[in-house]
Amino acid sequence: MAEGKHKKVAYYPGCALEGTGHAYNRSTKAVGKKLGLDLVELENWNCCGAMEVKNVDPKIQTYLSARNLSIAEDMGFDTVMAPCNGCYHNLKKAEYDLEHDGKSVEVNARLSSKAGHTTYEAGKVETIHALDWIKDSVGEEGITERVKNSLKGLKVANYYGCMYTRPRHIFPEKDKGPGSESTSKPHFMDDLLAAAGAENVEYPLKTACCGGAHSLSDSDTSTKLVLNLLETAEACGADVIATECPTCHTGLEMHQVRAEKVLGRKTNVKVLYFTQLLGMAMGLSPNEVGVNENFSDSRDLIKEKGLA
């Protein structure tokens, strides 16, 4: 746990964090400030293509992410932090493709030169997730030291979703033994929240899918998948599901309501970003971490657990 690592990194919020995932943006920045970590937003970034552009053409998706990485490079950063799983995944995927696939390199070089900006080459900038950012900068000890409002008594199901761990080959730093993140049983979020006092429940669906890619275009499938996540979390005894992806987060909130309206299956488990939980543990007010911007209304739970 190298204290001081990631003191100042480039920040890529992405489109979702400017829209439905705004609470994640707010809480990430607030937590960073509290931890004394500097975030410098990428200048004039573009969308990473999310789960959609690759279905039109995967090479364009690679280009979109490469452009963002080239901005980080131009700004003199060797690390870019993306809290959104989709953005994080796409930057990692671009890095992998530009290292291993000649055709991707060719298309990226061509589009970048036509567009008139730096052509990004693999190996120049490292992409990290908000979880890596906190884990590697202050670590569990750093969190524990700063806890003002312990999460003691709060039962949390940690939900990581798909894009944080799959496919394995685009995350060369994972599955490297003790201390590294696991792609089959991720634990970074568990570790950080436990350091803030939370009681993590044994949740078998940590990396199951919420159907986020088809949240609206195949709502019935998404509702079934989300309902399974919610009911399992409740069966595991969780008060709240901690998330680290705006697509998962919004999907859980949306389909929790939809499951009740359409299937008549009501669940009460709340949904909060892990940064919101960490922020409140470190003494930030619910509003400062954007709890009022969530669709899922967790104010009663927060009061009950003495976090407000």
Add this chain to the structure above:
Amino acid sequence: MPIHEKSLIRPENLVEHEELVIDGVDVSGHWSTFIEGRSVPDYNEDLQEEIAALGGGENIHRCWQCGSCTNACTVNAINPDFNPRFWIYLIRMGLEEELVRDREIIWQCVSCNKCTYACPRDVNPEGVMKATAHWLELKGYTETKPSMVFDEEFSHQVFETGKIEEAKVLQKFFKRTNQPLTQPWLIQLVSGLVKRFPVFYLMKLGFATVFHPRTRNWDRSRDAIKEYVDERNAEIHKALKLDAKGAD
């Protein structure tokens, strides 16, 4: 038994004889039509190449049919007919007619990447599912499915402006798929939020109508992408032997 012969036990290929005695032996009951013609006259010898010509389908030739993809599949757990291994087999065998039978469900892949995670041969089954769904649309076997409508609206906005605006994508998607924006669950979702924090929400709505998020100096990126997309479309039309007007 080769997998495609599961066609022989489909309901329409089963015959039922309430009373059937042949040479003094009672053989009443369900029978599959074993003696139907079993030759397949409509192989598409180029099917694998056609799928491989589409983004995501490039590695389909590597499959050795272990079934890890189907075993790991999120959608298969909900609908057993959603079977990536089976479709990859059909494509590699050129069994177009058999593949087309499942045209209404192949697009439902949720891109969770469990298959690609499990695949020991780097086939990228998730990409193959997307390529196959795209192929079905380009060949005119299905109308553009809701997920592709969403992908198109989303991508169009990214290509044009460099960023997306969720409300605009949503609005266009609902319009193109003829869904009302007034679905009860959507109303409950939004009204719950407005009740709690009306000022912020109204401000956000107001902001969105005045300031559209976009990347500055995006024109050259936009033109470069457009040129590349046109080039790729021409390549795909050629590979799939579609006429110039195509199904675009």
